[in-house]
Amino acid sequence: GAVVSQHPSRVICKSGTSVKIECRSLDFQATTMFWYRQFPKQSLMLMATSNEGSKATYEQGVEKDKFLINHASLTLSTLTVTSAHPEDSSFYICSALRMDTQYFGPGTRLTVL
Amino acid sequence: AQSVTQPDIHITVSEGASLELRCNYSYGATPYLFWYVQSPGQGLQLLLKYFSGDTLVQGIKGFEAEFKRSQSSFNLRKPSVHWSDAAEYFCAVKLTGGGNKLTFGTGTQLKVEL
Numbered sequence: 001g002a003v004v005s006q007h008p009s010r011v012i013c014k015s016g017t018s019v020k021i022e023c024r025s026l027d028f029q030a031t032t033m034f035w036y037r038q039f040p041k042q043s044l045m046l047m048a049t050s051n052e053g054s055k056a057t058y059e060q061g062v063e064k065d066k067f068l069i070n071h072a073s074l075t076l077s078t079l080t081v082t083s084a085h086p087e088d089s090s091f092y093i094c095s096a097l098r099m100d101t102q103y104f105g106p107g108t109r110l111t112v113l
Numbered sequence: 114a115q116s117v118t119q120p121d122i123h124i125t126v127s128e129g130a131s132l133e134l135r136c137n138y139s140y141g142a143t144p145y146l147f148w149y150v151q152s153p154g155q156g157l158q159l160l161l162k163y164f165s166g167d168t169l170v171q172g173i174k175g176f177e178a179e180f181k182r183s184q185s186s187f188n189l190r191k192p193s194v195h196w197s198d199a200a201e202y203f204c205a206v207k208l209t210g211g212g213n214k215l216t217f218g219t220g221t222q223l224k225v226e227l
Contacts (some may be wrong), residue, residue, distance in 0.1 A: 034213075042194075043220050046214060049214070101147070105156050106156040107156045
């Protein structure tokens with residue numbers, strides 16, 4: 001149990017375009033999901049906390065208008081990287097909260113050309 | 114400041130040898146404690162967690178961890194390492210009653226020699 005999926009697993013886009021990443025809890029409902037960014041050979045950096053039915057809470061230094069988060073249902077949160085630039089290239093990982101434990105998705109590799 | 118420390122950035126062990134990965138935290142109270150494993154290009158998989166009770170917890174893949182309050186430690190152990198255990202291991206903590214955010218250690222990269 002506690003399976004989290006992400007789609008797509010890998011995406012390449014041109015600079016200036018927007019990219020949407022989906023995070024789904026497959027076998028449980030999650031009122032709270034999290035979005036992380038991970039740079040090569042580094043730990044995870046929390047970007048924002050996504051709460052179903054309300055606005056996301058962003059960490060300091062994370063641009064809200066650039067990283068749009070929507071948590072419209074109890075099983076789906078989306079992260080949209082708007083007007084992506086090469087510096088946004090990274091590994092994005094989501095997690096879903098179930099009974100005080102975060103369960104992670106497999107990650108999405110974003111490459112912006 | 115509250116923090117999680119994984120002192121070993123890299124560890125190399127021979128297949129079949131025992132393993133211990135260290136994790137120390139600095140919080141005023143006992144937090145919830147987690148170990149996750151990440152294979153290259155993958156997300157994180159939960160190995161085990163400690164909330165309360167028995168301080169020796171068993172996890173998946175033959176891993177166990179022991180919470181030692183006096184040392185503020187939560188070290189991960191495995192009696193006999195397999196080549197497939199090569200991965201990055203992250204210790205993480207969550208404050209009890211302090212929201213749901215996790216604070217991660219910097220990770221330990223495990224290499225297994227055949």
